Each structure stands twice: as structure tokens, then as C-alpha cells.
Amino acid sequence: MGDGTDNGQESEEDAARRRASGYHTGDVDTVISVEEVDRQARAMGEVIDAARVAELAHGAPYVQIENLRAGYGKMEILHDFNLQVGKGQSLCLIGPNGAGKSTILHSIFGFTNIFSGRILVGDGEAKKDVTTLTSSQKLKQAGIAYILQDKSVFPGMTVEENLWMGGYLMETPAQAREAAEKIFAKYDRLAARRSHAAGVLSGGERRLLEISRALVMGPEVLLVDEPSIGLEPRFIDMVFEILDDLQKTEGKTIIMVEQNAKKGLEFADIGYVLVSGELAMAGTGDELLADPRVGRLFLGG
Numbered sequence: 001m002g003d004g005t006d007n008g009q010e011s012e013e014d015a016a017r018r019r020a021s022g023y024h025t026g027d028v029d030t031v032i033s034v035e036e037v038d039r040q041a042r043a044m045g046e047v048i049d050a051a052r053v054a055e056l057a058h059g060a061p062y063v064q065i066e067n068l069r070a071g072y073g074k075m076e077i078l079h080d081f082n083l084q085v086g087k088g089q090s091l092c093l094i095g096p097n098g099a100g101k102s103t104i105l106h107s108i109f110g111f112t113n114i115f116s117g118r119i120l121v122g123d124g125e126a127k128k129d130v131t132t133l134t135s136s137q138k139l140k141q142a143g144i145a146y147i148l149q150d151k152s153v154f155p156g157m158t159v160e161e162n163l164w165m166g167g168y169l170m171e172t173p174a175q176a177r178e179a180a181e182k183i184f185a186k187y188d189r190l191a192a193r194r195s196h197a198a199g200v201l202s203g204g205e206r207r208l209l210e211i212s213r214a215l216v217m218g219p220e221v222l223l224v225d226e227p228s229i230g231l232e233p234r235f236i237d238m239v240f241e242i243l244d245d246l247q248k249t250e251g252k253t254i255i256m257v258e259q260n261a262k263k264g265l266e267f268a269d270i271g272y273v274l275v276s277g278e279l280a281m282a283g284t285g286d287e288l289l290a291d292p293r294v295g296r297l298f299l300g301g
């Protein structure tokens, strides 16, 4: 959201430069425009077998989206979309701007209009249909947390107060404080800055605070939209290490959108390419990384 929007004052030259910087890790010569990525990605036209989606989650989905049609107002953005990710697995969504990646996370968290389809969370007997829950219910009852990107911390509040805010749905403030202490015990970096105003944190520290705030409610599922956006390389690595630890050590299930397709696919167990609101490719992260089409369209090579 907010990225790539026109302010009406941009020169044609700036606009061209901006479009040309859509997807790349290599130099400018290897870059193709967003429009071209979109065209070529559509041309993949692969039909994703439902069995493949299930197989990638080892036949035991913890989060499952079935035949979802969803969007904003009356506009349908996602068309018959399916997703499966197992408990403790990670899934990364990549695809052109406007493909509907963020809309998938929004749908899981209750920010879209759902026209048809279902969203299920949990395993075995405990599987629950969460399609129509409100965002607060998703967080409190279904253990789903959405990590907001950038500028979502309250800059005038201390780090500690920001964490307490993450527990606003708890029964008592004491519970939120207790949960915050557990987080401070885990992240020294944050603990050392607990009384500082969040507004003075570095970009990497702020991202750590955003992630931590989502952990206060003890969620099982983390929805993460572009964790690397706007960060210097060393902080990008830090953020992926934190997410890796949450997945591997704490068994969290992670569904991520990442414009930095290389980082995202290296990190994730499962990769999906979304094009125009439809699943265009699905594979393990490594399979997609090795796929020449993904390389050409999203890895700048």
C-alpha cells in the first residue's frame, strides 16, 4: 500500500525510472518493466494442480484457503485462490505489483470482502473456519497476527508502551506487561531500549519492535508483508534471522509477501507466484529460485 502510487506531479522520466526499478537485484540492464513482468507472468498460464498445493504442505495444512474470491467493495481481486501451509512451515508470495499479494494477507486477517470460499486455521479436530471472524477475533481466538509494515509504531511512546499496545486485547494490562517482559527477555536489543521513544529507533530496531508487538498475543500464525522493505542490507539479514528463529525454534507458521524475491524464496519452504489475483506457480522455495522464468521475471537475471 502506498507504494508505486502517482502523485500527479511526477515527470515522465521519473515515472519511467520508477517503473524500471520494479524488480531487480542486478544492474539496470537486466531490469524489465513492471508491465512486461506482468505480461510475461500472465503468459505462464500454468494451471496449478490442487494436489500440488496440498503436497507442498505435506498434506497437513494448518492454514488453508479454499477457492477464495475476495476484494474491496464490489471489486474482486482474488479469483478462486487456494493456499495451504503446514504448521511451522513458511510460505512466500511473490508476483508483480498489484497482483493481490497483500490482499491475500488482508483476507486472512479480515480486511477484505469475501465473496466466496473459506479460510481454515488449525489442525485435525481443532480446525476452525475463520472466514468471517473480525480481525480482533482472528488475533484473540484464532492466533493469527498481522505484522504491519513501517510507520505503524507509535513514535512518541516508549518501546515498552508500544509492546503493551500489542496486548490491548488481553483481559488485563498486567497480562500484556507480562507478555512484554517475555519478549524483552528474548530480544536484548529491544530490552536495552525499553524506555526510549520508539521514534528514535533505527530502521532495523523499529522492524524488530513491529514484529515483537505482534508476538505479544502469542500467535501461531504470522502474516508478514514485505519485511525487508526500506531496510539497509544488514537489517534485512537481521529480520530474516528473527523470522527464521520464530519458525524453527518457536514453530510459528509464517505467510510472507516479499518483493525481494531472492531473500523471500531462500527463506521460505514454499513459494507461490501470484499473477492478476491467481496462482501462477507453486513450488518449494528452492524450486522457484531455480526456475528460469522466476529468475528472469523476479530475480533480475
Ligand SMILES: Nc1ncnc2c1ncn2[C@@H]1O[C@H](COP(=O)(O)OP(=O)(O)OP(=O)(O)O)[C@@H](O)[C@H]1O
Binding pocket: 001, 003, 004, 072, 077, 095, 096, 097, 098, 099, 100, 101, 102, 103, 104, 259
Ligand atoms: N484498500 C483497498 N481498496 C481498494 N482497492 C485496493 C485496496 N488495496 C488494494 N487495492 C487494489 O487491489 C489490487 C491488488 O493490490 P495488492 O495491494 O494486493 O497488490 P500487491 O500484489 O500487494 O502489490 P504490491 O507489490 O504493489 O504491494 C490493486 O489493484 C490495488 O489497487
Ligand SMILES: [Mg+2]
Binding pocket: 001, 101, 102, 103, 257
Ligand atoms: Mg503489497
